[in-house]
Each structure stands twice: as C-alpha cells, then as structure tokens.
Amino acid sequence: MRLAGYQTIAGIIRERIASGVYNPGAKIPSIREFAVEFQCNKLTVHRAFELLKQEGLIENRVGSGSYVRFPEQIIGPSAIFDFRSDYLDPSLFPYDKIQTIFNQLFDDKKALALAPSPAEGDPGLIGALSRYYYLPADQMMIISGAQQGLDLVAKVFGTKISEALLFEDPTYPGAISLFKARHFVPLKEDGPDLKYLKDKLQASIRLFYTMPTVHNPTGMAYSLKKKKAISRLAKAYDFYIIEDDCFSEFKNSSTPRFIDLCPDHTIYIKSLSQITVSGIRLGLMVVPKKLYTSFLQAKFSSDIASFGLMQRCMCEFIQQGFLQKHLDTVCSKLNQRRNRLQKVIEDIRHLTWALGQAGYSLWIKSSLPMPVDPVPWSRGEEFSFTPQARSYFRLAFMHMDDDLFERGLDYLKQFLSHPHP
Amino acid sequence: MRLAGYQTIAGIIRERIASGVYNPGAKIPSIREFAVEFQCNKLTVHRAFELLKQEGLIENRVGSGSYVRFPEQIIGPSAIFDFRSDYLDPSLFPYDKIQTIFNQLFDDKKALALAPSPAEGDPGLIGALSRYYYLPADQMMIISGAQQGLDLVAKVFGTKISEALLFEDPTYPGAISLFKARHFVPLKEDGPDLKYLKDKLQASIRLFYTMPTVHNPTGMAYSLKKKKAISRLAKAYDFYIIEDDCFSEFKNSSTPRFIDLCPDHTIYIKSLSQITVSGIRLGLMVVPKKLYTSFLQAKFSSDIASFGLMQRCMCEFIQQGFLQKHLDTVCSKLNQRRNRLQKVIEDIRHLTWALGQAGYSLWIKSSLPMPVDPVPWSRGEEFSFTPQARSYFRLAFMHMDDDLFERGLDYLKQFLSHPHP
Numbered sequence: 001m002r003l004a005g006y007q008t009i010a011g012i013i014r015e016r017i018a019s020g021v022y023n024p025g026a027k028i029p030s031i032r033e034f035a036v037e038f039q040c041n042k043l044t045v046h047r048a049f050e051l052l053k054q055e056g057l058i059e060n061r062v063g064s065g066s067y068v069r070f071p072e073q074i075i076g077p078s079a080i081f082d083f084r085s086d087y088l089d090p091s092l093f094p095y096d097k098i099q100t101i102f103n104q105l106f107d108d109k110k111a112l113a114l115a116p117s118p119a120e121g122d123p124g125l126i127g128a129l130s131r132y133y134y135l136p137a138d139q140m141m142i143i144s145g146a147q148q149g150l151d152l153v154a155k156v157f158g159t160k161i162s163e164a165l166l167f168e169d170p171t172y173p174g175a176i177s178l179f180k181a182r183h184f185v186p187l188k189e190d191g192p193d194l195k196y197l198k199d200k201l202q203a204s205i206r207l208f209y210t211m212p213t214v215h216n217p218t219g220m221a222y223s224l225k226k227k228k229a230i231s232r233l234a235k236a237y238d239f240y241i242i243e244d245d246c247f248s249e250f251k252n253s254s255t256p257r258f259i260d261l262c263p264d265h266t267i268y269i270k271s272l273s274q275i276t277v278s279g280i281r282l283g284l285m286v287v288p289k290k291l292y293t294s295f296l297q298a299k300f301s302s303d304i305a306s307f308g309l310m311q312r313c314m315c316e317f318i319q320q321g322f323l324q325k326h327l328d329t330v331c332s333k334l335n336q337r338r339n340r341l342q343k344v345i346e347d348i349r350h351l352t353w354a355l356g357q358a359g360y361s362l363w364i365k366s367s368l369p370m371p372v373d374p375v376p377w378s379r380g381e382e383f384s385f386t387p388q389a390r391s392y393f394r395l396a397f398m399h400m401d402d403d404l405f406e407r408g409l410d411y412l413k414q415f416l417s418h419p420h421p
Numbered sequence: 422m423r424l425a426g427y428q429t430i431a432g433i434i435r436e437r438i439a440s441g442v443y444n445p446g447a448k449i450p451s452i453r454e455f456a457v458e459f460q461c462n463k464l465t466v467h468r469a470f471e472l473l474k475q476e477g478l479i480e481n482r483v484g485s486g487s488y489v490r491f492p493e494q495i496i497g498p499s500a501i502f503d504f505r506s507d508y509l510d511p512s513l514f515p516y517d518k519i520q521t522i523f524n525q526l527f528d529d530k531k532a533l534a535l536a537p538s539p540a541e542g543d544p545g546l547i548g549a550l551s552r553y554y555y556l557p558a559d560q561m562m563i564i565s566g567a568q569q570g571l572d573l574v575a576k577v578f579g580t581k582i583s584e585a586l587l588f589e590d591p592t593y594p595g596a597i598s599l600f601k602a603r604h605f606v607p608l609k610e611d612g613p614d615l616k617y618l619k620d621k622l623q624a625s626i627r628l629f630y631t632m633p634t635v636h637n638p639t640g641m642a643y644s645l646k647k648k649k650a651i652s653r654l655a656k657a658y659d660f661y662i663i664e665d666d667c668f669s670e671f672k673n674s675s676t677p678r679f680i681d682l683c684p685d686h687t688i689y690i691k692s693l694s695q696i697t698v699s700g701i702r703l704g705l706m707v708v709p710k711k712l713y714t715s716f717l718q719a720k721f722s723s724d725i726a727s728f729g730l731m732q733r734c735m736c737e738f739i740q741q742g743f744l745q746k747h748l749d750t751v752c753s754k755l756n757q758r759r760n761r762l763q764k765v766i767e768d769i770r771h772l773t774w775a776l777g778q779a780g781y782s783l784w785i786k787s788s789l790p791m792p793v794d795p796v797p798w799s800r801g802e803e804f805s806f807t808p809q810a811r812s813y814f815r816l817a818f819m820h821m822d823d824d825l826f827e828r829g830l831d832y833l834k835q836f837l838s839h840p841h842p
Contacts, residue, residue, distance in 0.1 A: 025540070025717045067714070095531035102523055110516035114700040119446075144565065144724040151723050178722050279535040279729045293488070296446045301599050302572050303565040307728045308700045 006047035009038055013048065017057055018382040022068045023177055028058065030065055055374045081408035083377040085399035086216070086360045087278040092330055092398075094322060101316045105309065117142070117308035119300040121284075125315040129284050132318055135259065135268065139286050141299055144306045146244065146271035146283040148299075150178055153242060153267060155298040156291065157207060164206040168192060170383035170392075172216050172244070175209055184385070187218065189354070191226030194233075201237045207267075208239060212258060214247035217383045217394040219357030224255050231258065234265035240288070243268045247359040249275055249327050250334060264288050272314065275327065280310055330398070337397045337405060338362065344409050348416050361396040371415075376408070427468035430459055434469065438478055439803040443489045444598055449479065451486055476795045502829035504798040506820035507637070507781045508699040513754065513819075515747055522737045526730065538563070538729035540721040542705075546736040550705050553739055556680065556689070560707050562720055565727045567665065567692035567704040569720075571599055574663060574688060576719040577712065578628060585627040589613060591804035591813075593637050593665070596630055605806070608639065610775070612647030615654075622658045628688075629660060633679060635668035638804045638815040640778030645676050652679060655686035661709070664689045668780040670696055670748050671755060685709050693735065696748065701731055751819070758818045758826060759783065765830050769837050782817035792836075797829070 013028065022028050029037070034045040049066060052058045058066045106113045120126070121142025130137035143149050154161050162180040169184035185192045185200055191212070208230070212222040222230075234241055243258040243266050259268040268286040273279070287295045299305075317323055341362055345351050350368040357363060370379065370393060380392030400408055434449065436442075443449050450458070455466040470487060473479045479487045527534045541547070542563025551558035564570050575582050583601040590605035606613040606621055612633065629651070633643040643651075655662055664679040664687050680689040689707040694700070708716045720726075738744055762783055766772050771789040778784060791800065791814060801813030821829055 023718060024721060025714050027714060090532040090536070093532075093535070095527060095534060098535065099524065099527040099531075102527075103520065106516060106520040106523075110520075111511040111514075113516060114514070114519065114698045115511070116700040116702075144728075147722070148724045277535045279537040281537075281724065281726070281728050293446045293448065297444060300445060301568070302723065303569045303702065305702070307565075307702050307731060310728060310730075 006044045006051065009034065009040070009045060010048040010051045012038075013052060014055075014057060015381065017068050018173070018379070024068050026068050027065050028068060051374070081376045081404065081411050082399050083395045083397060083408065083412070086396045087274060088276070088330060088360070088398050089401050090277055091401050092326075092333065093277045094326055097317065097320075097322045098313060101313045101320075102309070104316070105312055113309055113312075115308055117305040117311050119305050120296055121306065122308060122311035122315060125311045125318075126284075128315045128318040132323070133270070133284075135284075135286050136263075139263075139289060139292055141285050141287070141295060142306050142311055143269075143283045143285055143299065144303060145273055145281045146246075146269050147174065147178075148302065149267075149269035149283055149285045150175060150242075152285070152295055152298045152302065153207070154179065155302070156294045161207070163204050166197075166200055166205045166208045168210055168215070169386060170217055170380070170389055171209065172211070173382050179209075186386075187215070187220070189220065190223035191230070194226065194229055197230070197233065201233060201239065205237075206239050207242055208234075209242045209244065210258075211244045211246055213245055213251060213255070214359040216246060216359065217361065217378065217380075217392075218354070218363045219359050219361060220354065220363075221251070221255070221356070221358070227256065227258060227261055231262040231265070234258075234262050239265070241266045245270045246274055250331055251358055259286055264290075267291070275330070276323075280314070282306060282310060282314060334360065334398060340409060341395060341397050341412075344413055345416075347413070351416065360398040361394050363392060363394050366391050366393065376411070376415075427465045427472065430455065430461070430466060430469040431472045433459075434473060435476075435478060436802065438489050439594070439800065445489050447489050448486050449489060472795070502797045502825065502832050503820050504816045504818060504829065504833070507817045508695060509697070509751060509781070509819050510822050511698055512822050513747075513751055514698045515743060518738065518741075518743045519734060522734045522741075523730070525737070526733055534730055534733075536729055538726040538732050540726050541717055542727065543729060543732035543736060546732045546739075547705075549736045549739040553744070554691070554705075556705075556707050557684075560684075560710060560713055562706050562708070562716060563727050563732055564690075564704045564706055564720065565724060566694055566702045567667075567690050568595065568599075569723065570688075570690035570704055570706045571596060571663075573706070573716055573719045573723065574628070575600065576723070577715045582628070584625050587618075587621055587626045587629045589631055589636070590807060591638055591801070591810055592630065593632070594803050600630075607807075608636070608641070610641065611644035612651070615647070615650055618651070618654065622654060622660065626658075627660050628663055629655075630663045630665065631679075632665045632667055634666055634672060634676070635780040637667060637780065638782065638799065638801075638813075639775070639784045640780050640782060641775065641784075642672070642676070642777070642779070648677065648679060648682055652683035652686070655679075655683050660686070662687045666691045667695055671752055672779055680707055685711075688712070696751070697744075701735070703727060703731060703735060755781065755819060761826075761830060762816060762818050765834055766837075768834070772837065781819040782815050784813060784815050787812050787814065797832070797836075 016022050031042050031045045031049065035042045038045070049058065053060070056069060059069050060066055121140070125142060126137050126140050129135065130140060143152065157164060162182050165179050165181065166183045166185055167175065167181045169186050175181065183200060183205065185197050212227060214221065230241065241258045241262070245257060245268060258266040265288065267288070270284050272282040272284065342353070345353060345362070345364060351364050351366055353362055353364045370391070378394040378396070380389035383389060383394070397405065452463050452466045452470065456463045459466070470479065474481070478490060480490050481487055542561070546563060547558050547561050550556065551561060564573065578585060583603050586600050586602065587604045587606055588596065588602045590607050596602065604621060604626060606618050633648060635642065651662065662679045662683070666678060666689060679687040686709065688709070691705050693703040693705065763774070766774060766783070766785060772785050772787055774783055774785045791812070799815040799817070801810035804810060818826065
C-alpha cells in the first residue's frame with residue numbers, strides 16, 4: 001500500500017474545510033489522529049498542517065490544537081495575489097467623504113450622532129435606498145450585513161431549514177455552511193433546470209435561495225422567461241424566493257427582479273458592504289407584508305438595531321450622490337480589469353469561460369486537471385458538491401490594488417501556462 | 422353587569438403588552454374583537470386605543486390595524502418625565518472625544534478606518550477591556566450589544582431554551598420575552614432562595630440568568646456567601662451561570678464575580694451601550710473555554726463581526742482614559758440624583774425602598790394601590806408574574822437632563838402624594 005504524501009493529506013483536509021466538514025472556528029483532529037486515519041507517520045501530517053497554515057486555512061492555538069480559520073482571516077503567501085476575495089479594493093472607496101459626513105453628523109447635533117436607530121432601520125436611509133433601488137420602503141429593513149439577512153431567514157423559518165431550503169448548484173459557500181445545505185438544483189445557462197426544480201418542489205421545499213442577477217460564482221443571469229416561470233411556481237407551490245441581489249449595480253439591463261415579479265413570495269437581500277467596503281456591515285432586506293412583523297421581531301431579538309451612525313452616514317452618502325460616483329468608478333475599473341484578465345485567459349489553450357458574465361469575478365473552465373497546490377483563486381468545489389465543479393475555478397479581480405493586480409496577471413500567466421498534473 | 426370602562430380596558434391591554442402576551446411588533450386584536458371580548462361598545466375600545474397610542478405603547482398602520490411598538494420607540498406624553506429608560510442622559514456623554522478619535526482613525530490610515538474586524542472582535546479593544554475589567558482576553562468576544570449575547574446563548578443552547586433557562590424573579594423584561602421564560606427563582610435580599618433554586622435544578626435547568634452585582638430592577642447585590650453557594654451548585658449540577666454584569670462600574674465593592682469564582686461555568690455578558698450611549702451597540706462576553714468555538718461560530722453566522730470602526734474607537738476611548746473620566750462624571754451625577762430622589766420618596770408615607778441599591782434606578786414599594794393611568798415609571802409587573810410585584814415600581818433617574826429631572830421630581834411629588842384608587 002502506498003502511503004499518502006503530505007500534499008494529498010493537505011488536499012483532503014482542504015476539501016473538508018471547503019465543504020464544511022470542518023467549519024470555520026472548529027478544532028480539527030490532531031496530528032496523531034490524522035496519522036492514524038491516513039496510515040502515515042506524524043511528520044507527514046505535520047508537513048500538511050504547515051502547508052495549510054501557510055495558506056492561512058488553519059491556525060495553531062498553543063496547548064489546544066489546530067483550528068479552521070474564519071474566511072475573513074484567511075491570508076497567506078498564496079494570497080499575496082488575492083483572486084479570491086469578492087470584496088472591493090479598499091483604496092477605491094472615498095473614505096474622505098465618509099469622514100466629512102461623520103463630522104457633519106457630529107457637528108450638526110452631537111447627541112444625535114450616536115442616537116439609536118429604530119429596529120427596522122434609520123427612516124432616512126430606508127427612504128434613500130427605496131428611491132435608489134426602486135424598492136418599497138414600508139417592507140424594508142436595514143440589517144447588519146447580508147449574512148444577518150440569511151440568519152433572520154433561519155430564525156423566522158425555524159430550525160428544520162436545511163430540509164426546507166433549495167440552493168442553486170453551484171452557490172455561495174457561506175450559505176451552504178450556514179444552512180447545512182442538502183437540496184440543490186443544477187443551473188443551466190439561463191437559470192435553473194425547471195424540470196428538476198419542479199421535482200424538488202414536490203417535497204418539503206419552502207424556500208429557494210438564488211442570485212438571479214449576477215450569480216455567484218458563475219457571473220450569469222437568469223433569463224426573464226425563467227424568472228417568470230419560477231415566479232409562477234412560487235405562487236403555485238407557495239414557496240419563498242430568497243433573492244440575493246448582489247452586484248446588480250453593474251448590470252445595464254432593466255430585467256425585472258423577483259421582487260418586482262412576485263413581491264408576495266420574495267425575500268429580497270442586498271449587501272451594502274460588497275459595493276462599498278466590507279467593514280461597514282450594512283445591508284437591506286425587503287420582505288413580504290405578511291412576514292414583516294416576524295422578521296422585525298427576529299431582527300430586534302438579534303441585536304435591537306443596526307449601528308445608527310453608520311446608517312445615517314450611508315444615507316448622506318447616497319443622497320449627496322457619492323454612492324453613484326463611487327459605483328461609476330468601480331464600474332469603469334471593473335470593465336478594464338475584466339478585459340485584461342480575459343485576454344490573459346484567452347492565451348491559455350486549456351481554459352475557457354462563458355460570455356456575458358458580470359460582477360467582480362470570472363468563472364473559468366479548465367480542460368486539464370487543476371493544481372491542488374496553494375492556489376490564489378477559489379476552487380470550483382468550494383461552490384458545489386458535484387464532481388464537474390472540479391474543472392472550474394473563480395478568479396475574483398477587484399480586491400487587489402492596481403499594482404498588485406498587474407503583477408497578479410503576470411503570475412497567473414506563468415502559473416496557468418504550466419498546468420500541474 | 423357593569424361594563425368595563427376605557428381605562429380598565431387600556432389597563433388590561435397594557436398588562437398583556439408588559440407580560441409579553443402581545444409582543445413588540447405584533448398586531449393586537451381589532452377594536453371589534455376587543456369589544457366582543459370585553460362586552461362593551463366599540464367607542465370604549467377606541468378610547469382605550471387612543472390612550473395607549475398617547476402613551477406610545479401601540480401604533481396604527483393604515484389599513485392594517487394596531488401594533489405593539491418596540492420598547493425603544495415608546496415615547497408619549499407620560500414619558501415627558503421619563504423615569505423608565507435605563508440608558509444614560511445622552512448629554513452626559515463626551516461626543517467630542519468620539520469625534521476626535523474618529524478623525525484620528527481616518528487620518529492615521531484611511532483604508533483601515535472601515536476595515537472589517539475579526540469575528541471575535543478587534544484585538545486592541547479586547548486587550549483594553551481585558552485590562553479594564555480584569556477578564557481573560559482569550560475567552561472574550563465583542564458583541565453587537567448585550568442583547569446579541571443573549572441571542573448567541575439561545576443559538577448555542579438550542580431551541581428548547583425556555584425549558585432549560587432559570588430566571589430571577591423579578592428580572593429584566595427583555596430576557597423574559599426573548600426566551601419565553603417559564604422558570605423563575607424568587608430573590609431574597611442577598612440573592613436567590615437557595616432551597617428553591619436546588620429544587621429547580623433537579624429538573625431540566627441548564628442555564629441560570631442572573632444580574633448579581635447590580636440587579637435589575639431591584640438594584641440589590643448577591644452576598645458573597647450566596648455567590649459561592651451557587652458556584653458550588655453550578656459545578657455539582659453542571660449548569661451555566663449567565664452573569665449579566667450591568668452597572669458594576671458604580672459599585673465600590675471588590676466582591677468576586679461568578680466569572681472569578683467559577684469561570685468554567687460562567688457566561689459573562691456586559692453591555693457597553695448602557696454605560697456610554699445606547700446607539701453604539703457594543704458589548705462583550707466571556708465564555709468558558711470549551712464553549713468558545715461554538716459561540717464564535719454563532720457570532721460569525723449572525724453578522725460576521727461587529728462594526729470595526731466603533732470597536733477601534735472604543736479601544737482608544739478606553740486607552741486614552743476617557744471611559745474612566747466619563748464614568749466618574751456619571752457616578753457623581755448618579756449619587757446626587759439618587760439622594761434627591763430618595764428625599765422625595767421619604768416624604769411620601771406609603772412609599773418605602775430598600776437600602777443599598779445601586780445602578781440607574783430605585784425600586785420602590787407602595788403600601789397603597791398604584792395608579793394604572795399612564796405612569797412615567799416602569800411598573801413592577803413588567804419585571805415579574807407574581808402578584809406581589811404589583812406593589813412595586815422602578816424609577817430610573819439617569820435618562821433625563823438636569824432640568825427635566827428637577828421638574829420630574831416636582832411632578833413625582835404631586836403625582837405620588839395623591840395616590841389614585
């Protein structure tokens with residue numbers, strides 16, 4: 001019998017982390033335990049651990065063992081060229097405007113600057129977002145980031161949610177681990193496979209989590225036809241669509257959203273951190289009228305209300321036109337970088353990508369096996385349990401600054417032209 | 422049969438709101454439904470609704486009915502003299518210092534000002550709080566207010582928590598409604614009735630929620646003897662003490678806390694909003710080592726992390742000595758106002774209070790029936806289901822500014838000297 005090498009072992013542990021077998025923050029088995037499992041000596045496991053530590057996936061706590069790091073903490077040498085993070089390069093954000101607005105708020109009326117917000121959110125911000133995104137103000141709530149939106153869904157729909165929730169395949173890894181996802185519907189080029197979807201709806205499904213405008217990780221959009229068909233199904237089978245409307249700011253299309261097509265069956269979530277800067281921890285959600293009180297109670301019992309000062313600041317940021325200006329800047333940078341990246345990929349024969357992708361990343365297919373070494377991108381299997389996903393990877397290209405991005409492109413060219421066996 | 426008057430009906434609805442029969446945000450029955458229940462005409466119910474609206478307890482939503490307002494929204498004429506809120510008068514807070522620190526943080530390194538915090542909290546703030554409160558940094562997490570601490574407990578200990586949680590009687594109303602409290606242990610002058618506590622522990626109790634340093638609403642403290650006895654019980658019966666350590670800043674005593682006496686069985690929670698300004702939405706918790714990972718996962722899935730900028734600001738606020746100065750100011754104001762208030766109460770024959778109370782409020786006993794009209798204080802039955810609680814009320818005295826407080830004292834004198842039948 002051939003003993004497993006340290007890279008193989010690291011690969012297996014990496015997969016278990018990606019698929020949520022070992023969750024963020026969880027303690028992983030000890031070197032001794034892995035040595036028994038893989039029938040190798042402890043030194044080999046030790047080398048695998050070192051590799052995973054280098055990649056930033058795990059960390060040691062003295063006297064306690066090794067732990068899976070939280071996604072936001074994962075920074076290692078392979079992440080110098082970070083094609084992983086789908087947050088923006090912070091240097092794109094106009095911090096000076098935020099600072100100015102903070103000062104305006106404090107100068108205006110000091111005691112109001114840190115006043116608490118109502119549970120549903122600052123009325124000014126709700127109004128501004130309602131106008132900016134054409135959403136009903138009276139069904140909107142401000143949340144402490146899109147993650148809280150998913151958490152509130154879990155609270156409102158109860159604990160058997162992993163049985164009740166249908167996911168796209170592939171989908172956002174955070175939702176997989178949070179909801180312990182079990183049910184998936186495969187995506188075609190224009191949206192989910194409707195026949196498959198209908199079959200799934202026969203069972204206990206009450207919620208369908210989707211990113212129909214700019215899908216993560218594929219960057220694709222649902223066709224209007226499929227959206228309409230799914231809206232009809234939502235009414236017929238009485239389930240709710242959780243519409244995660246990320247990156248719609250960078251689409252020129254005026255395709256109606258689910259919240260427009262079937263508002264009574266749509267729970268709409270939008271991250272404000274993802275289009276500005278991850279640290280602001282704000283998002284919005286719009287829920288059907290008959291669920292509004294339940295969601296508001298869930299929000300209130302979670303954290304009373306989101307941070308008021310940042311809400312009032314964001315309200316001014318939108319009303320003074322800074323959000324639009326910022327998004328214009330991001331959009332032009334995004335188009336430049338997407339073009340540059342596509343050119344690099346075009347020159348590599350075994351790589352292809354689908355046209356019409358949007359958002360901060362590119363979803364690429366490889367006809368050759370992909371390296372399992374520390375890679376600077378997100379591997380396909382992080383987004384899906386199906387074997388086909390392994391020939392895909394996602395290159396997110398908006399997190400690095402210009403200099404790093406250019407150097408990253410050179411690195412990619414080299415790294416990808418010599419596919420690892 | 423005598424028909425119920427509008428004040429009686431308002432009183433019953435008020436009680437149902439206070440005891441959580443109608444929760445914040447919930448729709449209450451219609452005027453028609455109440456008219457049937459109380460066998461009165463609709464006009465009478467209408468007048469009761471108007472009274473409750475004036476008090477800020479309920480609100481109309483056009484075309485939809487009447488709803489219970491959230492505690493933070495409750496502002497009405499009877500709250501002009503607000504002896505209810507146990508948050509500080511905002512004008513006591515040094516906003517200029519916060520503004521200066523914000524500017525320092527933005528000037529220092531712009532992109533860092535809005536950088537995300539790790540899930541467990543900003544390391545600087547954790548260090549500062551660890552030193553300030555003598556708490557272990559490696560078991561500490563920063564939370565988005567004390568309410569989130571309770572929510573995380575509910576997440577970690579699962580859904581049958583209302584069966585597993587034992588409360589003090591009386592206790593904090595927010596905890597009653599959040600956890601749908603069912604089990605209570607009566608408080609004596611020096612802590613809970615130990616015999617009663619032991620009886621309760623025979624059953625399914627796994628958690629005991631307590632405010633042992635400055636109890637809310639009574640303002641009393643546990644004796645060290647009782648703390649030690651309960652610590653022994655926690656080890657013997659293997660349950661966790663949730664130590665809500667509010668207002669300990671204003672006690673001169675150096676009595677050990679549960680977190681000092683039995684750290685492996687104590688989940689320690691402290692609000693930072695309550696000693697500064699309610700809008701900052703920050704708190705801290707310290708959890709036993711073996712629960713740390715579970716709590717961190719619960720925190721991460723709730724909202725990824727608390728707002729980083731406010732955490733870094735609070736860190737500077739503590740390290741530059743402003744928190745201590747602020748607490749000194751509050752403490753001296755608190756002593757003045759407590760003395761003034763006690764003098765007013767002393768002159769009213771049917772009112773008494775226990776010595777040795779601390780915190781922002783005074784827990785007062787009345788030998789005459791208390792008014793059920795709109796009252797400017799918190800009524801005893803908001804904190805307890807037992808009939809005895811009805812002869813108590815809580816006067817919180819730190820929320821109004823000096824001018825309002827003085828006028829409030831005059832109003833109290835008048836209002837209380839003529840007890841309503």
